[in-house]
Amino acid sequence: MTKAQDNYLLDLSASRRGYAINRMCGSLADEGNRRRFSEDEAAYCEAYHLNAEQKKAILERDWTVMLDLGASIFYTLKLAVVDKRSVQYLGGVFTGMSAEEFTAAMVSGGRKFG
Structure with missing residues (x-):
């Protein structure tokens, strides 16, 4: 991801970096997946092969770090919805x-x- 001033650009490089985190967050569109995630967030992250840094950002809800790691706002919103x-x-x-x-x-x- 290229950070220009205070704008995040989700380019191809960032998209590749954030693939696992975006895939995991995207899966939360499904009600059953939201339930499984809520039951054991760490195990759910591991099932999607998040690296340690991505997993930490998810578990701590560090939204800015998620973007730094290549997450798309459109996918992270699915995680935010889990937290209402x-x-x-x-x-x-x-x-x-x-x-x-x-x-x-x-x-x-x-x-x-x-």
Whole structure:
């Protein structure tokens, strides 16, 4: 993943790096998989062959590290939903705001670059 200013770019290299973590998070779209994950998160991560760094990021819910490791926001959102977290929550995490502040910023027209 190339980090330019505060923007993450999920390019081919990052996608390859994050394949296991994205595959695991993507599997959480299935209700049975969410149940199995919740029963034993560490074992579930191992079943998807996450390396130690990826597994640690998942288990600690270190959302920013997940992106650094090549995770896609679209897949990590599936993990956030397991924790009953919203897109606005993740947006806040990635911008240093609360979910409410992030929501208000988006309602008022989003980020202004200048």
